[in-house]
Amino acid sequence: MQWTINGRVYHAEPDIRTSLLDLLREDLGLTGAKKGCDHGQCGACTILVDGRRINSCLTLAVMHQDDAITTIEGLGTADALHPLQTAFIRHDGYQCGYCTPGQICSAAGMLDEAARGWPSHASADLTAPDLGDREIAERMSGNICRCAAYPNIVAAIAAVASADLRRAEAA
Template identity: 65%
Template sequence: MKTTLTVNDQSHEVEHDPRRTLLDTLRDDLGLPGTKKGCDHGQCGACTVLLNGERVNSCLCLTAMHDGDEITTIEGIGTPERLSALQKAFVEMDGYQCGYCTPGQIMSATAMLREVADGAPSYVSDDLGTPDLSDPEMAERMSGNLCRCSAYPLIREAIAMAAKADT
């Protein structure tokens, strides 16, 4: 089957098995290894990408379901020569240890900061106005992304640093 995807602002027509996951298409067919395969069950967040601007676990998405959709991977966020604010903050704050979960963390944080800016509440938000980006708020919003090295405090510090840079 053929599916057309726009990945990091480039159109790709992919021939694939209808059971193929978006994660496998991105990594194996399009050569974008930044999106990591962690649990392959949607529980760790290592495979997080933006799908039409919303964060999703690409291991749970079938490529066939996303014909015409826009996908952003970590490769589309920044380059080594031109890092995004979040990538810079992760480096500056040492918001990683082994680095395996870092692309998924950055993709999720990118969407999370947009959700906060749009006023979307979380389970721990105090009210339905503009959420405060407190440590508990960040922890709740990033809870779908696991870090086996337990770098969570540094990850949240990096997100807070990037959020301040954007304001």
């Protein structure tokens, strides 16, 4: 079996009951996504599948052989950080760092959702979501930070959202 992860093809023969998270971590050595609760409640395992954020602990690896999978390892490099990685550093959006890969992958997916005009439960205007603190917090509610770095996480995401908006207005 094969998977395309971070633009690279990987081969493995996992048991058909293997979660995508376990395939990534145990079979392929991609340990960025963390195993937090293993029940889809904490978001530590969040990755992007075809650009959409998912909890990798809740899906079987065999279901995603034809999908483009992106993990934290594929968002940026040490030499060229993703804007969210840079913002998390600048805004101290992490403490212990355990949830950070899932937070960043979720934020990347969330920013794409907002750019597409998808509303959330906190959206006051369903036709044009405003990524204020309340909206960001609602959209990120599936990602738990046990260190409670939420204000800094929201600030980091807001900084990237603001920069994205400025780029879009300039274009």
